[in-house]
Amino acid sequence: MIAAQGGICLICKKRPAVHVDHCHTTGRVRGVLCFNCNTAIGKLGDDPDAARRVVSYLEGNLWNPTFEAQGVCRQPS
Structure with a gap:
């Protein structure tokens, strides 16, 4: 899996991929x-x-x- 990712993190694409991420509900590795x-x-x-x-x-x-x-604002819903 690490080799398939080119050895880098799937999210930031900057740092080495060293931590296996998984879904805490299903246990599936992401x-x-x-x-x-x-x-x-x-x-x-x-x-x-x-x-x-x-x-x-x-x-x-x-x-x-x-x-x-003035001084009164409404945040969009």
Whole structure:
């Protein structure tokens, strides 16, 4: 698996792939990641929705309030 990945982490594509990542529900191996990426997934609780919110946040799309009056804003639902 590591050789098939070119020896690098599937997520960051920068660091060596040294940690086997697996689904904690099914036990299925997903790939081999670096320590940082494997830890990040774990801290997100293996939650794809949380990962999508991370992407939105990094792209600047998560917090986009609508200003209703001076000092009053409404966050989109």
